[in-house]
Amino acid sequence: MNFGHLNDEQFANILAGDHSDLRVRHHLESCAKCQKELNSLGAAIGDLNYASLRWAEQRAVRVAVPSRWMLNWNSTASWGATLAGVLLFGVAIGAHMQIGQQNTAVAVRPAHMLSAPSQDELAKDNDLMLSINNELTEQVGGQVPVSDLNVSSHTVHRSDVSEVF
């Protein structure tokens, strides 16, 4: 079976220490070119790792342990932001409810006014009702009811009397 030089995936796996692919292992044993490249790149990465870690250990003293004040301030700040958010939400809800109540009050006012009319309105209503009553009384007096067409002598007599007066 023909097996070419290592591809990027195989190279990356071998560099990371993964030697599980038997074909790759066999190829490396027989191919001086791939072996040389792997050794060269592996050494370069290894040197960089070593050098960069030493460099970072020297420079890491600049990263101080955060003070208790800073840590507490950070958690206080996050709590403060949450509290501010809740307060803003509460204010917004309050304002919304107030506007809703005003609208309800405007809508309710006429019904409220009808349930307790003023004295003038009561007097007007009474006058109106009285005039209607009078009209009805006059109409009833002017017309002859059907029942009166079969009148008895007694009724006629009473009618006559009333005419006298």
Next chain:
Amino acid sequence: MQMAMSTDVLRLTSRERALTELDDIEDLVQTHRARLLRFVTFSLGDEDLAASIVQDCFVKAWTNRHNFRGDCSVQTWLHSIALNLVRDYQRTQKFRFWKQVRKTAADVTEIAGMLPSAASSPEEQLLARERAREVATILQTLSLNQRTAFVLRFQEEMDLGDIATTMGMPINTVKTHLHRAVRTVRARMGGRR
């Protein structure tokens, strides 16, 4: 079922252990600051900014330590917080300003100069420093994702699953970034045919 329960118990125990580790901020900083500083410096190429981000990373980790689920190691969790901060800085105008100024850019020659000098001949030391400097310079030309995958794999020696957790990507995407990074490094180092 018993196996699932024992896995849960193990996870709970590792989470409790990790929470204890996260509670002690001094120990946490002492243990992880050098590796985090190296990771962020390679990600951004700026030493001062990296120190500031690492500091922010510890504050953020300590403040949110109760959100740590124990699915990964503390080191992986810290690296993912640091990477998120790096991405945030890259998105902001602040980073563009820093990038323009570059007064405190990490010096790759200085980093390569940290190689030991006692064990080998002067020629070998020079060659080793030159090789390390070359790799560091090539890493600066990679995209952030390729560089992050490369650094986490070959410097932090994380497995692909941990790298995927840190970068918040599927393993196959991580593999793609890693292979592209290796291809570029091989080509620039003169090894690729």
